[in-house]
Amino acid sequence: MQVPAHFEYERATSVDHALALLARWGGEARVVAGGHSLIPMMKLRLARPEALIDINDLTELSYLRLAGDELLLGAMTRHADLLASPLVGEHYPILHDAERVIADPIVRNRGTIGGSLCQADPSEDLSAAFAAIDAVAVIRGPSGARTVPVREFHTGPYETVVGPDELLTEIRVPIRPGGGSAYEKVERRVGDWAVAAAGAAIWLDGESAGGAGQPGIVRDVGIGLTAVGASHFHAAEAEASLRGAPATEENFAEAGRLAGAHCEPAADQRGPVDYKRHLASELTVRALRRAAARARGQEA
């Protein structure tokens, strides 16, 4: 049995209480939500916080709802709830695609979307999915709330903009009509971290999107990548190449090529660099293809 080093345990009763506890521990504490990354790291003694601040009682951070033209996701939303939500599936099937391949049902029942983003594992799936759909993170601290685009949320492997006295409380996703989205992942075994994965959201020009046999013009597009060292989980060059262009196989292939060319994968036991770069391209193309089909109403 692997046992962690000594730590103190605090149980927050409200967001304000959590923030007060964070302030009191001055950066030596870690927030625990689902705990599926943090606890194993503590048991391996790779993480040794002086205290854990348990926010599992903060049910006020567990919600999925529409507010105006935004989808609001509380940071304590469990993966399983995101996967089960018809509202999420209706607007962003990419999130359901991604959740289906995140770990296993046991982990998804406990793990939270806020925890996943804050853990900032370079192979994490939701980071790429939320980058693709240009979500915004709401962070609360001693002096109130601030918002940060997910595309600026991560500052490096296992590092985010969330300060030691701050708490991620919400993810906001803009709802825009005429879009489709999808997520494609390759893992060595079900539940494993991604060898590589790509998420794409695409909005096609209203006139041509439904036109018979017409591919449509790309009004906007978001492409997220994980596990391949893409800056901020995001394929900016690939997106730029597609905006305003017809949503054709040729243009998807070029976007895929750019996505592969502009990432910086590292070799590990999941695969060598050339393979991961290939996957970044291949999965970008596949995600775009499926997202476009969904935008055209050709695929669920």
Added chain:
Amino acid sequence: MTTVETPMGYGSMRRKEDARFIRGRGTYVDDVTLPGMLYGAVLRSPFAHARIVSIDTKAAEAHPKVRAVITGAILDGLKLAWMPTLSYDTQAVLATDKVRFQGQEVAFVVAEDRYAARDALELIDVEYEPLPAVVDARRALDPDAPVIRDDKDGKTDNHIFDWSSGDKDATDRVFSEAEVVVTQDVLYPRVHPAPLETCGAIADFDKVTGKLTIWCNTQAPHAHRTVYAMVAGLPEHKIRIISPDIGGGFGNKVGIYPGYVCAVVGSIVTGRPVKWMEDRSENLMSTSFARDYHMRGEIAATRDGKIRAVRVSVIADHGAFNGTAQPTKFPAGFFHVFTGSYDLEAAHCAVTGVYTNKAPGGVAYACSFRVTEAAYLIERMVDVLAYELGTDPAALRMRNLLRPEQFPYPSPTGWEYDSGDYPRALALAMDIAGYDDLRAEQAAQRERWAAGEVGGTLMGVGISFFTEAVGAGPRKHMDILGLGMADGAELRVHPTGKAVLRISVQSQGQGHETTYAQIVAEELGISPDDIEVVHGDTDQTPFGLGTYGSRSTPVSGAATAVVARKVRERARIVAGAMLEVSPEDLEWEKGRWFVRGDPDQGRTITEIALAAHSSLELPEGVEGHLDATTVYNPPNLTFPFGAYICVVDVDPGTGRVKVRRFVAVDDCGVRINPMIVEGQVHGGLADGIGMALMELIAFDPDGNCLGASFMDYLLPTSMECPSWELGATVTPSPHHPIGAKGVGESATVGSPAAVVNAVLDALKPFGVRHADMPLTPAAVWRAIQGAPLRTDLAIG
């Protein structure tokens, strides 16, 4: 020879042991808490190869909850720093001079609780001088390779042994004149048994009685007792090994690990029981691995597909200490069964064992003493030959399989296969799979794919036909550390007709409490529910070498049948006295002796049991009661076999493999409990998918273990497994009392080749002939690119 199945009378009855397991009431080592028990933890080497400059334990000793800190220097004073391995090598219990693999045991802390023991490890200060590591087995014998075992006098290289089998000259002769010769390098990479329950022990030394009780999840409790007696110089009757419920073994729990010895020393030093349970990473990094065979296979054939000879050379990576558990005469185990299921003119193999800076061990994981490597090699080679000849792999096998009339078959490397009907098993598997339809589907799909179908997958069909060699073994040929591989059994029928069977082997999930009761039930006509099977306690059971190599049913199952027949003969005498007739005039029907020609005159086994304990006058020289003992020395191994067909779909764009179907036809002789047999096969097939597609212990250039957690060492889940399609033929073993052959490892032996052959069949349009396991998406994609990965090393 009969080939109609006559299962044991109680067939697929439910497992008796499951009543406690499904209620969560099993008792595993870690469930045992003894009064005053302390907890041990092992400090392990972070380096694969380093000189130990100094070890400072003062701060750890000062920890308020620490009761003892044991180092190699302390053990050296007790002459316990090194222990013998099961292969007549030595292994460091705690390192004194050097560490030789990452994760090697350096110090042992005994503390009041697990947390304190673990904390105290961090207070031990070890200064290391790192040395270059030997990681690549193929470079271990290079002249400039660092010498790992400089503890051995005069050792100047990393060579362990050379061993060969077969007729080299005859084989070379066939090769020199063969129409077709195909050569292929084939790696069976290092994998790990990874049982759900890790290894562990509680040592409890009673200073007053001098008795040492060791609770340990060992597959071989009696062998452990004898080895402890030999190593520690303790009298064997003062050692008791209790092996309680075991959460999987797969060979991982055969040997004696340094942690066990440390727990014993810890108990002697502190006077209190000491529990040591390794954690998952310790299990994966330091305990018995499996395989690590670097093979070159050559196959000689005629142009029209008659296989004539096979030649193999192997570099066997045994890690830092030669701790492999093999019968003494066979340092490469039963690898020389590599001629497989085919009728060859000649065969030869040469195996060289080498030291590397990796964990020792090397037999574990359901491999039947290296039959796994052998079966994988020959089945891969046959497919390589089919590739080169452009033949269908099923047809090529059918042409070359041994024919039923050739049994008992003397193989070119000295085995005598006991019985088999191979073509029947392959035909059945092909029938279940719908082989011709699969090939038609594949041909149509390949046409569409060649025409540029977007996003399509490529299907592959893989076949494996394996011959197992299990039930070690005849004591004339087989021993481990001088202990012959025969097993005892004792059967006692109580006065009321209920029985207790005591056997030497221990179950790790095989269902012995059910199947052995079924054997006795079949022989005596007592209900299996009325038979208690006692095992896993050396004070309660007869001597024997334990459960591994699929030897329980071939050896202990036979012992059980023999001892039950002895009891039945005793019952005959008693019945004769009861009926006042000569025992020769009695006939047996299940559960009852009756007078020949007068079936109404008879006595049931229950009536006989009571009479045997009563005042009934028995013939001169016949003792009372109804019991017997036996020791079973198998006359030969048994040779289960099977035909497996796997269907996969490969996505060439990503390299992903999905196993669509898996057909397994097993012939393990008479099946005692077909449900349990099928369960064993299910597990082995999952194992095979794991090894073929994902399981791997690789090392980086510094010798760091890259498979030290379940995030890195991937085990298959139900999601990777199709719904198994099983079939069976029954060819009884002619020399086993009930015709059983054993099945524990059949599927693990046979299935990896079927999966790999299927994947490579799918990749045929890319001109890929071979790629090494595990066929991860990256490995498959790289094979398609013509740049295959070297899977045993870190991916660079």
